[in-house]
Amino acid sequence: MSLYKYSVSTLFIMVLSCTYSFAQIDFSNLTDEQIYRKHNKYNTWSVNIGYGPLVYYTDVIDYTLFPKENIKLAPSIIVSKQLGRSWGLDAQFLMGDMYGQKNNRYFEGDFMDYTMNVRFSINQLVAFGxxxxxxxxxxxxxxxxxxxxxxxxxxxxxSFMQVKDVHDNLGGYPNPPGWEDDDYLVMGYNKQDPEEEIKRQTELVVPIGAGVRYRINKNFDLGAEITMRNLTADNLDVNLSGADNDSYMHVGFSVSYKIGKKNKRHARWTYKDFNLAYESQRASDPLAIRLDSLKSELDRLAGLDSIITTKSYQKFEKVVYEEGISASVFFDYDRSDVKKSEHRQLARVARALKRDKTIEMVISGYCDDRGSYEYNLKLSERRCNSVLEAMVNDFGIDRSRFRTDPKGESELLSDTQNMSSKGLHMANRRVDLLMIVNEE
Structure with missing residues (x-):
């Protein structure tokens, strides 16, 4: 198998490996560092150094896809600027030697390629990270x-070929404009002296390609990239009677160094902030606005009375615990951190617990019905633990006075499957702090 076939096969295997790896993503363990938020600062610059084979597609070649000999390799340098999660700009420099042969002739030379590329991450657009x-x-x-x-x-x-060597054999095919019979078929050299270098011939080039990157750590990535670089003219091989524009393919294997602070993640390796998108959509949702209004009213009414009382529980003789609502803390979509706006609820409960040292509580966590059962159960557990840590660390309540009870999506308050299709999901994304009443 030729080096070119090996290169393309390796890139294809890497793409398949990436697709398989998607099934192994655990979104439940994403950290704040991994989630892209516009107000945060990330590293956005990187330098990429690559090396790999070149394949030419001109009129003077004796192969269809890959050459069997005279393999040319080329280095490349890419300076990248990341624009958000999904998009980036690549300034690339590529240089290499050229060769191709057909029948009784061959062309040889070298080139320097300067391009500006728009790069888009397929997995960011499809899988959001x-x-x-x-x-x-x-x-x-x-x-x-x-x-x-x-x-x-x-x-x-x-020996160098002249225009008449080619066009005399074409049955009177006219010479290209500006060329005489005794001119040598050269570009970037003197037509009358093929050994004398003159200004290089320049042509527009349009690169189109794809690649894959593997993140080693915050500083370095490995990569493989294949690009087809299409010229807007047919002069690369100096075969002036050709019908199609020339092109060449580069397969590069590379190492990238991400420039920036060592304790920051590169924006290319972050995930979409679903909460930001959800909040934007929710701001115009009349059902969500109504729920917020009802919640505020409930908070106001609850404030007029004692949060926790014990008198009503004296009527029962064998009560293990009583789910008298002490407070409810609501969470954003797929989040487990306690918002600042919810600390007022915890403060009210903490005040009651400090007033009566005998009170113990259960912290019950819930999720809406989006996501798998296992994932939601873990998410509700994280929400319970966040509330517990806030009560212990922020308000100084003894940890032994609480127990957690994560319920996942098992007890939906608002059943979005069988009731409202738009869904009052926020009502299910909560933690209830409930008082446990010991048997008298």
């Missing part, structure tokens, strides 16, 4: 200039 926190699959398209020197020569004696 890197796959398994390690893989990034992307596409790119750009525009640039290639500056090259090229000469057409005979295979048998390496």
């Amino acid at each position: 890197p796959l398994a926190d390690k893989w990034d699959i992307y596409g790119k398209v750009g525009l640039g200039v290639t500056a090259f020197r090229s000469r057409l020569r005979r295979l048998d004696d390496d």
